[in-house]
Amino acid sequence: MKLKELVEYIGGSVVCCEECLDREVECAFASDLMSDVLTVKSDKLLLITGLANIQAVRTAEMSDLQAIVFVRNKRVSEDMIRLAQENCIVLIEYPGTMFRVSGLLYSLGVKPVY
Amino acid sequence: MHFEFKVQGGDFVRAGNASSQVKKILKQLNVDSSVIKRIVVALYEGEVNIAAHAFNGVIYVDIDTERIIIKLDDNGPGIPDINLAMQPGYSTASPIVREMGFGAGMGLPNIKDNSDDFKITSEVGKGTCLEILVNLKVNQEGV
Secondary structure: OEHHHHHHHHOOEEEEOHHHOOOEOOEEEEOOOHHHHOOOOOOOEEEEEOOOOHHHHHHHHHOOOOEEEEOOOOOOOHHHHHHHHHHOOEEEEOOOOHHHHHHHHHHHOOEEOO | OEEEEEEEOOOOOOOOHHHHHHHHHHHHOOOOHHHHHHHHHHHHHHHHHHHHHOOEEEEEEEEOOOEEEEEEEEEOOOOOOHHHHOOOOOOOOOHHHHHOOOOOOOHHHHHHHHOOEEEEEEEOOOEEEEEEEEEOOHHHOOO
């Protein structure tokens, strides 16, 4: 499904790269450990994390991720936005928990990676 | 083509810059995106390892039409037991490194997993050297 549809369903706030919201997402991975994220080989992947720092965006860049949903009301910084814009990675802030947004996305049809 | 990148220990703001540069170069060379992903994930893990564990290091990258060879050479504490360090889940990362989202003990195994050839040598008190080879052609994976 398209990122736009997904963002509207969960009620997230798009922080940057709105022009990339027509991208397709097939599966999601929820983790605060970037070491684990880097082992995921799936394409069209969305990351759900509570780790709001530059390395979360770097990890998304290296893993060709479509978007990151930052949970638990974590705020995205300016340097994260700059790096995301360079690589067209959609950053989304979400006030609820990782469990809640994972449940919402699962009910919408987003698949787990394994 | 030959490139060199310096990496400073403890600098998690810049950690990943070299990997990002290499990714841009490989894209310009029209390397298959699945191969680029394997290369930059392995390189990024190695770059973060230098930032996390070493005082400093240099990344040497050599690219020809068939393959990329990456050497990550650091000055640092070294690894006393390489077999143990290669076990998934084993980590000596500091709390600061873990706060950055790393230190799950998946780095070295993941580098090996994404490489077509991988070598690691280390000397306690001097440093660690990783050598990563990845074939650039999709049908050469795993050869």
